[in-house]
Amino acid sequence: MRDVAIIGVKNTNFGEKWDVSFRDIFVEAGAGSLQDAGVAGEDIDGLYVGNMSGGQFVEQEHIGALIADYSGLAKNLNVPSTRVEAACASGGLALRQAIFGVASGYQDIVVAAGVEKMTDVSSAVASAALAAASDREWEGIMGATFPGLYAMIARLHMHKYGTTSEQMAEVAVKNHSNGFLNPISQYRRKITVEDVLSSILVADPLHILDCSPITDGASSLVLAPADIAHEYTDTPVYIKASSQASDTISLHDRKDITTLDSTVAAANRAYEMAKMKPNDIDLVEVHDCFTIAEICAIEDLGFVKKGQGGSFTQEGETSIGGKIPVNTSGGLKSCGHPVGATGIKQAVEVVHQLRGEAGKRQLDNANIGMTHNVGGSGATAVVHILARDR
Amino acid sequence: MSVARFWRKQVQRYNLVGTHCKSCDEYFYPPRNMCPTCRRNGKIESYKFNGDGEVISFTVIRTAAVGFEHQTPYILAIVQLKEGPKLTTQISCGIDEIYLGMKVKPVFRKLGDGGEKGMIYYGTKFIAAE
Numbered sequence: 001m002r003d004v005a006i007i008g009v010k011n012t013n014f015g016e017k018w019d020v021s022f023r024d025i026f027v028e029a030g031a032g033s034l035q036d037a038g039v040a041g042e043d044i045d046g047l048y049v050g051n052m053s054g055g056q057f058v059e060q061e062h063i064g065a066l067i068a069d070y071s072g073l074a075k076n077l078n079v080p081s082t083r084v085e086a087a088c089a090s091g092g093l094a095l096r097q098a099i100f101g102v103a104s105g106y107q108d109i110v111v112a113a114g115v116e117k118m119t120d121v122s123s124a125v126a127s128a129a130l131a132a133a134s135d136r137e138w139e140g141i142m143g144a145t146f147p148g149l150y151a152m153i154a155r156l157h158m159h160k161y162g163t164t165s166e167q168m169a170e171v172a173v174k175n176h177s178n179g180f181l182n183p184i185s186q187y188r189r190k191i192t193v194e195d196v197l198s199s200i201l202v203a204d205p206l207h208i209l210d211c212s213p214i215t216d217g218a219s220s221l222v223l224a225p226a227d228i229a230h231e232y233t234d235t236p237v238y239i240k241a242s243s244q245a246s247d248t249i250s251l252h253d254r255k256d257i258t259t260l261d262s263t264v265a266a267a268n269r270a271y272e273m274a275k276m277k278p279n280d281i282d283l284v285e286v287h288d289c290f291t292i293a294e295i296c297a298i299e300d301l302g303f304v305k306k307g308q309g310g311s312f313t314q315e316g317e318t319s320i321g322g323k324i325p326v327n328t329s330g331g332l333k334s335c336g337h338p339v340g341a342t343g344i345k346q347a348v349e350v351v352h353q354l355r356g357e358a359g360k361r362q363l364d365n366a367n368i369g370m371t372h373n374v375g376g377s378g379a380t381a382v383v384h385i386l387a388r389d390r
Numbered sequence: 391m392s393v394a395r396f397w398r399k400q401v402q403r404y405n406l407v408g409t410h411c412k413s414c415d416e417y418f419y420p421p422r423n424m425c426p427t428c429r430r431n432g433k434i435e436s437y438k439f440n441g442d443g444e445v446i447s448f449t450v451i452r453t454a455a456v457g458f459e460h461q462t463p464y465i466l467a468i469v470q471l472k473e474g475p476k477l478t479t480q481i482s483c484g485i486d487e488i489y490l491g492m493k494v495k496p497v498f499r500k501l502g503d504g505g506e507k508g509m510i511y512y513g514t515k516f517i518a519a520e
Binding site for chain 1: 420447448451453455457458461464466480490502513
């Protein structure tokens with residue numbers, strides 16, 4: 001297996017992008033990442049695109065081909081292009097497929113991207129599309145929503161560990177504070193614990209400001225074999241681990257709904273592959289689709305003991321300057337959550353931090369970063385570890 | 391959900407019929423035909439639960455799923471049946487009456503409908519046991 005490096009990155013701005021189309025935003029991200037890498041179309045051996053639900057959001061399937069076409073890579077170059085789907089973990093999984101391509105030696109220069117255009121339909125249609133990531137036959141039919149499923153996780157987490165609504169609100173406050181510093185964020189606005197607690201309840205105990213938004217956006221990475229990465233960039237970022245794990249599609253079938261066993265398994269596999277421990281990681285982008293999800297994530301990834309994620313957050317240990325900065329990008333909560341793009345955006349943020357290009361949210365001593373991307377209520381988890389040093 | 395898709399599991403939804411693996415004595419609702427413990431060595435049989443259960447977690451849904459708008463606020467819960475399996479359901483009671491650990495029993499209820507010309511979906515919800 002060959003070592004793999006990231007040599008180019010690009011995010012579009014995230015938000016409600018009514019003036020541009022699905023294909024517009026993909027091309028902006030893809031072309032931007034090629035520009036960043038100094039790579040031409042002729043060099044590209046393959047595209048892997050994370051996209052959860054083009055079919056429901058823009059009535060378009062066959063996403064891989066569409067993207068190759070409008071990126072100018074289909075008609076003359078006939079570059080192979082593959083759409084990858086694992087609900088909200090589609091982006092992370094696209095990166096993993098691209099890594100397989102390069103590591104195996106089948107491909108050299110590969111684009112790993114993600115895209116979702118969610119605001120071309122009403123928010124009701126968007127929510128229904130997202131609900132397809134849960135078990136349609138045994139959760140959806142009972143009136144389950146994603147906020148509802150995570151609310152049940154939150155309720156039991158509060159009961160078992162004493163986690164509070166204030167602690168969950170602190171996740172949103174911190175992520176908005178980070179997102180305020182990120183030029184691509186959907187919400188560049190700081191909020192307070194009071195704002196969260198006084199916002200409307202969506203599914204008790206979760207308020208609307210505990211939830212990530214509906215977002216349009218695209219993100220793209222260019223990968224190359226580590227041996228030739230320096231031909232393209234002075235600042236390659238190396239893939240130290242790529243892992244993935246599955247759990248039951250329904251929340252109710254989990255052993256304990258307050259622990260995402262898929263996250264635990266993916267994290268353990270990643271630490272083993274990278275020969276690292278949680279305290280080797282300098283920053284992590286976790287899947288904070290809801291505030292409680294970030295609390296569970298930092299516990300299940302091993303950064304804090306089970307049950308202590310809430311107090312750890314409240315003490316500021318996950319803020320910039322804390323023990324383990326979490327979601328310097330603003331996370332899904334503030335930066336936005338274009339579902340298929342999120343897993344790629346997380347890696348773009350880590351690359352920016354490791355290259356020292358993260359502007360006002362730049363961390364000191366960022367050498368090793370992790371990304372954690374979840375599909376549904378935890379049926380898929382994808383973890384990557386990225387590092388400045390090979 | 392299409393008529394065929396709903397109809398296929400009508401007995402299981404109406405009567406709380408799941409499955410049981412005779413090899414490892416594990417019970418499944420929703421029904422499974424492949425035991426996660428024994429896999430191909432499992433011996434699966436149909437099993438009707440009487441439905442005595444306990445609320446493991448719950449929420450009050452204020453922003454409804456599509457098709458459930460007229461039901462808000464409604465209580466969504468995970469209930470564990472006494473044989474072990476857990477399922478997602480609604481609890482028919484006041485939103486201030488539900489609590490963790492509440493003992494519940496099943497009732498036959500309308501779950502929703504497919505609009506004016508669509509079918510009506512019936513199935514199992516739960517109410518307080520006492």
